[in-house]
Amino acid sequence: MLYRKLGKTNLNVSILGFGCMRLPIQNGSQSASDVFDPNKAIDEEETIRMIHEAIDQGLNYFDTAYGYHAGKSEPLLGKALKGYRDKVMLATKLPVWLVKEPQDLGRLLEEQLQRLETGHLDVYLLHGLNRQNWARMQDLGALEFLNRIQADGRVRYVGFSFHDDVKIFKEIVDAYPWALCQIQYNYYDEHYQAGKEGLTYAASRGLGIVVMEPLRGGRLTEKIPEEVQRVWDSAEERKTPAEWALRWVWNHPEVSTVLSGMSTLDQVRENIRIADQGKPLSLSEKDLWQAYRSAYAGRPFVRIVKQSQGLYRYPEPKILQGTNFCEIGFEREMRSDRLVVMGAIDNLVKGTAGNGVQCLNLMGGFPETLGLDFPGLHPI
Numbered sequence: 001m002l003y004r005k006l007g008k009t010n011l012n013v014s015i016l017g018f019g020c021m022r023l024p025i026q027n028g029s030q031s032a033s034d035v036f037d038p039n040k041a042i043d044e045e046e047t048i049r050m051i052h053e054a055i056d057q058g059l060n061y062f063d064t065a066y067g068y069h070a071g072k073s074e075p076l077l078g079k080a081l082k083g084y085r086d087k088v089m090l091a092t093k094l095p096v097w098l099v100k101e102p103q104d105l106g107r108l109l110e111e112q113l114q115r116l117e118t119g120h121l122d123v124y125l126l127h128g129l130n131r132q133n134w135a136r137m138q139d140l141g142a143l144e145f146l147n148r149i150q151a152d153g154r155v156r157y158v159g160f161s162f163h164d165d166v167k168i169f170k171e172i173v174d175a176y177p178w179a180l181c182q183i184q185y186n187y188y189d190e191h192y193q194a195g196k197e198g199l200t201y202a203a204s205r206g207l208g209i210v211v212m213e214p215l216r217g218g219r220l221t222e223k224i225p226e227e228v229q230r231v232w233d234s235a236e237e238r239k240t241p242a243e244w245a246l247r248w249v250w251n252h253p254e255v256s257t258v259l260s261g262m263s264t265l266d267q268v269r270e271n272i273r274i275a276d277q278g279k280p281l282s283l284s285e286k287d288l289w290q291a292y293r294s295a296y297a298g299r300p301f302v303r304i305v306k307q308s309q310g311l312y313r314y315p316e317p318k319i320l321q322g323t324n325f326c327e328i329g330f331e332r333e334m335r336s337d338r339l340v341v342m343g344a345i346d347n348l349v350k351g352t353a354g355n356g357v358q359c360l361n362l363m364g365g366f367p368e369t370l371g372l373d374f375p376g377l378h379p380i
């Protein structure tokens with residue numbers, strides 16, 4: 001196992017962290033909706049086996065939250081860590097949506113310490129900050145609360161997990177001496193939410209970067225589109241889908257640890273194996289190009305609705321006959337095309353602020369995200 005420093009803290013964290021949001025479910029396969037389903041029971045025996053094996057192999061960072069598995073993740077993690085607590089760093093999150101008045105802050109933390117059967121947390125995060133709940137947390141005195149719980153030793157380091165755009169992300173980063181932030185990041189969503197811009201910004205201010213959803217919750221490892229498989233098959237060195245995705249995240253020196261919500265013992269073993277290769281900047285230019293090509297394979301067109309004419313420089317847009325849709329076609333070289341298309345959209349946005357462009361959509365196998373990077377455009 002490889003280790004990296006968590007920002008400016010004294011913590012040396014394993015580069016693979018265990019996300020306890022997608023634990024194995026009894027009598028059936030695990031699916032995304034199980035995460036918050038109160039009727040689904042976790043397979044405790046298997047979970048404990050996975051956790052112990054991970055720790056024995058050097059994994060030392062565990063991430064859970066009040067709400068995962070409808071409240072069952074924290075108590076089970078507490079149970080699994082009996083006799084192991086001192087070997088690991090334990091992170092959980094304040095369910096900010098349950099905080100209605102200032103007293104709720106301390107009450108929830110105490111409940112979480114009890115559930116986790118521990119006297120202190122190594123990391124405590126405000127869960128899922130966005131523009132709205134960030135404002136509410138400040139009004140309810142959450143920042144003063146974070147000061148208090150660090151001073152009295154119940155929590156060693158504080159941070160926040162995040163789901164919103166990069167503008168508010170930067171505001172939050174600058175508003176408090178956070179030790180770390182937790183962001184969604186993977187080769188497919190490089191420019192989504194905080195994205196690369198946010199990651200670079202937070203790291204430059206000394207925050208540790210904890211990455212969540214490196215496999216997009218499993219979507220980057222299942223039902224691989226044909227176009228993507230073709231790209232991978234053409235690589236010099238074969239890698240599994242999980243390997244492409246995890247190695248791409250670890251390639252960033254700014255990233256401290258990557259949480260994977262592992263659901264089987266085999267996944268734990270495979271991800272630990274991959275983590276041995278996860279040195280910063282260890283992917284070649286060719287590998288990176290391959291990852292970009294796979295991210296953009298299957299996104300053959302950018303389609304723009306209600307465009308105004310004469311706004312593009314390059315590539316030449318085509319208006320689809322009989323519609324008010326516009327296409328920008330990709331050529332063969334996906335990486336350079338991606339830049340060209342990004343540039344074209346950028347020009348479009350700058351050239352048309354308030355002037356006709358309303359929606360952007362991608363045709364092809366992957367229907368989301370690119371448009372979210374550009375203010376003023378909304379996906380349809």
Ligand SMILES: NC(=O)c1ccc[n+]([C@@H]2O[C@H](COP(=O)([O-])OP(=O)(O)OC[C@H]3O[C@@H](n4cnc5c(N)ncnc54)[C@H](OP(=O)(O)O)[C@@H]3O)[C@@H](O)[C@H]2O)c1
Binds near residue numbers: 030162260
């Ligand atoms: N704070 C927040 O707002 C927030 C939000 C999201 C996540 N998180 C945290 O971040 C953690 C990581 O996010 P995530 O769970 O979405 O991680 P992820 O690694 O993107 O997705 C986990 C899923 O990937 C698949 N997988 C994992 N290893 C694999 C392998 N070697 N081969 C093939 N498939 C593999 C499994 O899905 P299948 O078994 O279905 O194939 C697994 O359930 C979470 O567990 C949670 O702790 C926090």
